[in-house]
Amino acid sequence: MQERSASAPFETILTALSAAGEETRLRLLALLAEAELTVSELVTILGQSQPRISRHLKLLVEAGLVERHREGAWAFFLMAQRGAAAALGRDILGRLACDDPRRAADRERLTEVRRARAEQAVRYFASHAANWDELRALHVAEERVEAAIRDMIGTTSLHNLLDLGTGTGRMLELLAPLATRAVGIDQSPQMLAVARVRLEKAGLRNVQLRQGDIYALPVERDFYDLVIIHQVLHYLDDPARAVREAVQALRPSGRLLIVDFAPHEEESLRANHAHRRLGFAAAEIAALMEDSGLDVIERRDLVPNWNEGGKLTVTLWLGRDRRIISDPLPLTLGEFA
Template identity: 75%
Template sequence: MSLFPNQTIAFDSVLAALAAAAEPTRLRLLALLAEAELTVTELVTILGQSQPRISRHLKLLAEAGLVERHREGAWVFFLAASNGAVGSLLSTILGTLAPDDATRAADRGRLAEVRQARTEQAARYFAAHAADWDKIRALHIREERVEAAIGDLIGRGPVQALLDLGTGTGRMLELLAPRAARAVGIDQSPQMLALARDRLEKAGLRNVQLRQGDIYALPVEHDRYDLVIIHQVLHYLDDPARAVREAARALRPSGRLLIIDFAPHEEESLRSEHAHRRLGFSGEEIAGLLEEAGLDMIGRRDLVPSKRDGGKLTVSLWFGRDRRVIADPIPQTNREFA
C-alpha cells in the first residue's frame, strides 16, 4: 500500500531524499526544521557544530528538496519541506523517530532555549520602548493612511466581538472598539498593557477587556470572535504561521482576520535596533498562511509611501475570512466573550 495515495515520486528523487536524510547531523537538522524556521546561526547554537559544516549539510538537504530556504536581507531562514510528495515522504520519515530519543530530546531542549532567548530579547525591547511605541510605528507610512485602509476593508457594519492580538498601546482598540459590542486586547507585555489601559480609560471605552497572554496560546475561547486584528506583530515572531493558526481558531464561522504588516524591505536596522525578526512579508507568503489556517483571502491593500513620506516603508493589509458558514444566528451572550 502506498504511503502517498494520489502522489508519486520519481525514483531518482526518492533516492536523493533518502540519501540526504541518511546522515546523523542532517536527520537532526530535518527534525529541528520540521518544528521551527531557523537561521544557520541558531542551528549552529543548537547542534554545537561549525557554521561551514551546518551550511554544507543544509545545501545538500535543499538540493534534495527536503529543506526550503528564503533570504531576507543578511539573514537566511530554513524550514523543512511540508508540501508535495517529498514533503509527505519527509513527514513519514520524521514520524518514525521516537519522541523520547535522547539525541532528539537534547536538540529540542536547546531549541527551546533559542526560542526563550528570542522571547526575552523581545520582552526587553518592549519594556524599554513601551512609552515610545507610537513614535516607533511612525517609521512606516503615515498612520492615518493605514487606519483609513483598515476602515475601508472592515466596512461600516457593527462588530459583535473584536479581538486585537499584540494590542501594544491599544490604538487598534481605541479605533475599532466603539463599533464593537465587546472587544478584547491581548499582549504579553505588562508595560504595554498599562499604556493601553490608560489610553482606553481616557477614551471612555467601557466595552474593552485587556489580558496578558501568549499569541501562540490565546487566553480566549475558540469560535467566538467575528473580527480578529494582528497589527504590526508578525514581524516580531519566530513562527508567524502558528500565530495565524491560533488567531483563526478564535474566529466564528465566517469571521474575518485582518493582518497589517510591512511589505518586504531591506532595513536591517529594524533587526538590530528594534528586535524585528522578519523584514516584511510578501503577498504570496501571507496568502499561504491564510490558506493553511483555513481562511480565504477576501481583500488586500499595499500602501506605498508617497514622496512626502520620504523613505518610509510600505505597509500591506491582508483580509481573510473563515470558510465555515453560520447555519443559524449565534445569540450574543456573556459567555461567548469569556
C-alpha cells in the first residue's frame, strides 16, 4: 500500500518542491507515475536531448521523488513509492488536471512508446512459440524449478487456479490436476494455440485458455486460490502494475507465486529474446508483494549446480493475501468475455 502524506523535515520538503517546480521535471514526474521508463524513452516522449533529460532525472532522484535502478547498460526510472517526498509528489500530481494539454500530449506519446514495445513482444512470441520451452531452458534445470513449485504450493486441492502469461501451458499441465478449474491467460494467439495442443494431449478438461492483457485481466476479481506468474515479469515494462493486477484476482488468503530470474548480466537476452529486465532482486519482488497487500511467506533461490555452467539462478517468491476468508468460496469460474 502507498503511504499517506506524512510530516518531514523542512529541507526534505523544500528540496522536493524545488525539484518538482520546473516544467520538464513535473512532466517527467507525471510520466514516471504511470510507467517505468528509460532515458531514451523519455527523450522520445519529451523531444529533449539526452543530457538535459538525464540532468532533470538526477535532481528528481536526489530529491527522493524518483527511483533509479541500473541493469547492465540500461537504467530504469519510476516515481518513488516510499518516503515523505514520494507522498508529496503524489499529492502534487493529484492536483494536476488530467486534461492539461501538455500532460495529454505526453500521455499520447507514452502510449506510442508502449505500443511499440508491445508490437515488438508480439512479433517475438509469434516467431518463437513452437520452441518456447527450449528458450526457457536458459536457467537451472526445469525439473528443479518444477519440483520447487510443487513443494512450495503443496498438494492441497485448489478451487480455482490462474496462470498469467501461460505460454505453452506447461504450468497448467503441471498444476491443473490440483484444481477444480484452471485458467490460462496469454496475449499471443500463437502461444495459446501451442498450449491448447499440449493440454488436449494431456487430457485436461478443467482448463480454459483466454487471450488477454496481463495489465487488464479478463477474469473475476477476489476469486482465485492461486495465481502464478512464471518467467513473465522480465518481459514487462511495468512489473509492479502486473503484480497489482494479479493480486486483484486473488481471493482472501489466496496465494501468488512469482518465478523469475535473479539479477544477472546476460545483455544478449535483451537484444535476442526481448527481455526488458535482467532479473529481479529478492527485495524488489518482496516489496511489490507487500505493497499490494500480500505477506511473503516463502522464498527460494535455485542456484545452478557445478555441471550447469552458463545457466541462470531462478528465484521463487510465494505471497499470501492478508485478507481473511469470511464467505464460502465459489467452486467454479463463471463464463466471461
